[in-house]
Amino acid sequence: MSHPGWQELTFETTQPRVEALEDWLFAQGAVAVTLEDNADEPLLEPGPGETPLWQQVKVVALFNEGIDLDPVIEAVPAELIDTGTPAPAHIPDQDWERAWMDNFHPMQMGERLWICPSWTTPPQPEAVNIILDPGLAFGTGTHPTTAMCLRSLDRYITTGMQVIDFGCGTGILAIAALKLGAQQALAVDNDPQAITATKQNAERNQVASAQLEIALPEDVAWAPIQESADIVVANILAGPLEALAPQLKSLVKSGGRLILAGLLTNQAESLIDAYAPEIELTIEQEIEGWVLLGGKRC
Ligand SMILES: C[S@@+](CC[C@H](N)C(=O)[O-])C[C@H]1O[C@@H](n2cnc3c(N)ncnc32)[C@H](O)[C@@H]1O
Known part of the structure; x- marks a missing residue:
C-alpha cells in the first residue's frame, strides 16, 4: 500500500x-x-x-x-x-531506495578505470571495473578528491608496482591500484570502520589477500617498508597531511611518486613547503576548489 x-x-x-x-x-x-x-x-x-x-x-x-x-x-x-x-x-x-540507487551511476576515472555500483552492469566490461557501493567509510568516487586520486592512479600505475594507500576509507584507491596492475598494496586507516569496509570491498572485487595488506597504522611494521613504495597516495586533509609529511615522504622510494589530495587550493602552498626539498609537489589537478598535489622523490 x-x-x-x-x-x-x-x-x-x-x-x-x-x-x-x-x-x-x-x-x-x-x-x-x-x-x-x-x-x-x-x-x-x-x-x-x-x-x-x-x-x-x-x-x-x-x-x-x-x-x-x-x-x-x-x-x-x-x-x-x-x-x-x-x-x-x-x-x-516515492521509492526512496530506488531513487537513491538511480542517482549513483558507473563513473569513468581516467582512461582505463570505472567505478560501478553493484546493481549496475559495467558499461565497458573490458575496462578495469571496480564494484563499490556507498557505505559507512569515505570513498565511492563521487567526491572530487577521490576522483582526482583515481585519475592519477589510472595515469601512473604500471605493472608490478608497490603502492601505499594512506587513509584508505573504503579501500577504493588500493583496490584500484591493484586492478590497474600494481603487484602489492598496503591500505592503512586509523578508523576501524574503514578497515572493515576495505576488507569487504577487496573481497567483493576478488583481490587476492596476498596482494593487499589492510591495517591500522599501529599494526603496520613500518621499518621494513621505508623507501619502498613506487606510489604513496593519501587523500586525507591538509592538517593531517602536514603532520604526516615526514612519514609519508619516508615511504616513497627514490624516483617514486607521492599523490596528495584532501586539500583546498589555498592550502597547497604550505603543504608543498612541508614536503620539500625531498619531494617537489605541484598542483596536478583541481576540481571544485579541491586540488591534487603530485611529485616524484628525488
Ligand atoms: C577523505 S577519506 C579518503 C578515503 C579514500 N582513500 C578516498 O580517497 O576516497 C580519508 C581517510 O583517512 C583516514 N585518516 C584520517 N587521518 C588519518 C591518519 N592520521 N592516519 C590514517 N588514516 C587517517 C580517515 O579515517 C578516512 O577514512
Whole structure:
C-alpha cells in the first residue's frame, strides 16, 4: 500500500540550539529530523567518533501527511530558531531506495578505470571495473578528491608496482591500484570502520589477500617498508597531511611518486613547503576548489 506522503518544516538555527529544537520537534510528532549546512561551511572529514556540526544549521523536520502543522508552527519556541515561520512543504511518497540507487551511476576515472555500483552492469566490461557501493567509510568516487586520486592512479600505475594507500576509507584507491596492475598494496586507516569496509570491498572485487595488506597504522611494521613504495597516495586533509609529511615522504622510494589530495587550493602552498626539498609537489589537478598535489622523490 502506498504511503500518503509527507510534510516538511524547515527551521534556521545555530549549533547550540540544535539539540533542543530536535527534541522539541520529535515531541510534536516529527518522524525524522535532518540537519543541513546553512552557510556553505564544509565540515570536511570528522575524526573517528567525532560528530561535528556547522555553526549555522538548517533543521528539517518530516511529519506524516494529514497532521495539522499550524499549531506546531505557532508553538515553536522563538528562542530556538532564527527568524520567520516556515510554511510546510508537501513531499510525495516515492521509492526512496530506488531513487537513491538511480542517482549513483558507473563513473569513468581516467582512461582505463570505472567505478560501478553493484546493481549496475559495467558499461565497458573490458575496462578495469571496480564494484563499490556507498557505505559507512569515505570513498565511492563521487567526491572530487577521490576522483582526482583515481585519475592519477589510472595515469601512473604500471605493472608490478608497490603502492601505499594512506587513509584508505573504503579501500577504493588500493583496490584500484591493484586492478590497474600494481603487484602489492598496503591500505592503512586509523578508523576501524574503514578497515572493515576495505576488507569487504577487496573481497567483493576478488583481490587476492596476498596482494593487499589492510591495517591500522599501529599494526603496520613500518621499518621494513621505508623507501619502498613506487606510489604513496593519501587523500586525507591538509592538517593531517602536514603532520604526516615526514612519514609519508619516508615511504616513497627514490624516483617514486607521492599523490596528495584532501586539500583546498589555498592550502597547497604550505603543504608543498612541508614536503620539500625531498619531494617537489605541484598542483596536478583541481576540481571544485579541491586540488591534487603530485611529485616524484628525488
Ligand atoms: C577523505 S577519506 C579518503 C578515503 C579514500 N582513500 C578516498 O580517497 O576516497 C580519508 C581517510 O583517512 C583516514 N585518516 C584520517 N587521518 C588519518 C591518519 N592520521 N592516519 C590514517 N588514516 C587517517 C580517515 O579515517 C578516512 O577514512
